[in-house]
Amino acid sequence: MTGIEIDLDIYPDEASLLEALKRGEPEACACLVKQYAPRVYAIAIRMLNDPDDAEEVLQETFISACKNIHKFEGRSALGTWLHRIATNAALMHLRKRKHREVSLDEPIEMAGGEDIYREVEDGSLAPDDHAMNSEVRDMLEKAIAQLPETLRAVFILREIEGYSTEETANILGISVSATKVRLHRARLRLRELLAPYLA
Amino acid sequence: MSAQSQHTHTNSCHEVLAHLNDYIDGELAPELCEALEAHLEVCEDCRVVFDTLNKTLYLVHQLRNTSPQLPETVEYRLFAVLNLEQFVPKKPE
Numbered sequence: 332m333t334g335i336e337i338d339l340d341i342y343p344d345e346a347s348l349l350e351a352l353k354r355g356e357p358e359a360c361a362c363l364v365k366q367y368a369p370r371v372y373a374i375a376i377r378m379l380n381d382p383d384d385a386e387e388v389l390q391e392t393f394i395s396a397c398k399n400i401h402k403f404e405g406r407s408a409l410g411t412w413l414h415r416i417a418t419n420a421a422l423m424h425l426r427k428r429k430h431r432e433v434s435l436d437e438p439i440e441m442a443g444g445e446d447i448y449r450e451v452e453d454g455s456l457a458p459d460d461h462a463m464n465s466e467v468r469d470m471l472e473k474a475i476a477q478l479p480e481t482l483r484a485v486f487i488l489r490e491i492e493g494y495s496t497e498e499t500a501n502i503l504g505i506s507v508s509a510t511k512v513r514l515h516r517a518r519l520r521l522r523e524l525l526a527p528y529l530a
Numbered sequence: 531m532s533a534q535s536q537h538t539h540t541n542s543c544h545e546v547l548a549h550l551n552d553y554i555d556g557e558l559a560p561e562l563c564e565a566l567e568a569h570l571e572v573c574e575d576c577r578v579v580f581d582t583l584n585k586t587l588y589l590v591h592q593l594r595n596t597s598p599q600l601p602e603t604v605e606y607r608l609f610a611v612l613n614l615e616q617f618v619p620k621k622p623e
C-alpha cells in the first residue's frame with residue numbers, strides 16, 4: 332500500500348474496529364479510512380467521471396460515516412455500508428450537476444431496438460487477449476461513463492464491485508426486480524456502445 | 531406443459547433478448563435454457579448479441595483488477611478533513 336502508513340493490525344477484526352470507532356478513537360478512524368478509501372474513491376470516480384467531484388464524495392462519505400457510526404448496526408459489512416453512503420452521495424452530486432447544466436441526459440429506454448442487431452464480427456478484443464491494455468481500459472471506462480446514471484450505479488456495483496443483485500438492491504435502496512431490469516439495460520446498452528470496438 | 535415447451539422452440543428473438551440476462555447469470559429455468567440455446571443455434575443475429583455481450587462482460591470484469599488509484603494528495607486531504615493530521619507524515623516523500 333502506498334501513501335500514509337497505518338498499522339491495520341491494531342484491530343484484529345471488524346467488530347473491534349467498530350467498537351473503537353464508536354469510542355471515537357482516532358486510530359480507528361485512520362484504519363477505516365486507510366482500508367476503505369481506495370474503493371470508495373474508485374466508485375465515486377466511476378460514477379462521476381470527475382476527480383474533484385469524486386474527492387468531494389470521498390470526503391463527504393467518511394465525514395458522514397464517522398458522524399453516524401453509532402447508527403451502524405452491523406447488519407451489513409462495514410464496506411457495504413460505506414459504499415451505500417458513497418453511492419448516494421454520488422447520485423446527489425449528479426443531481427446537483429444536472430441542475431447546473433442543460434440536461435443532455437439520454438432517456439432511459441429499453442435497449443433492444445434495431446440497433447441491438449448491429450453486425451459485429453470477432454475481432455481485436457477477443458477474450459483471449461492477455462492483459463488489458465490502457466487503451467482498452469480507457470475505452471471501457473468512457474463507455475461506462477456514458478451509461479445513464481441510474482443504470483451506471485447498478486452496473487458499477489454489480490459488475491465491477493462484484494456485489495450480488497440483492498446486495499446491489501440493498502445499497503441503492505431499490506427492489507431486486509428493479510435492480511435486475513436496470514442491470515439488463517445497462518449490459519445491453521454497454522454492448523451497443525462497445526460494438527464498434529468489438530468489431 | 532409439453533405443448534408449451536414445444537412452443538418455446540419457436541422462441542422469438544425478442545423473447546431471447548428478454549431472457550439473455552438471466553441466462554448469463556445462470557438464473558434461467560432449465561426448460562427455458564434449452565429453448566434459448568436452440569434458438570441461438572439457428573439465429574445468427576441473437577448469437578452475435580450473445581457473443582458480444584459475453585465479451586463485453588468479460589472485459590468489464592477485468593476492470594475489477596484495475597481500479598482507479600487513490601492519489602496520495604487526495605488521501606492527505608481526506609485525513610486532514612477528518613482531523614487525522616497526526617497520521618500524515620510531515621514531509622511527503
Ligand SMILES: [Zn+2]
Nearest residue numbers: 543573575576
Ligand atoms: Zn434470434
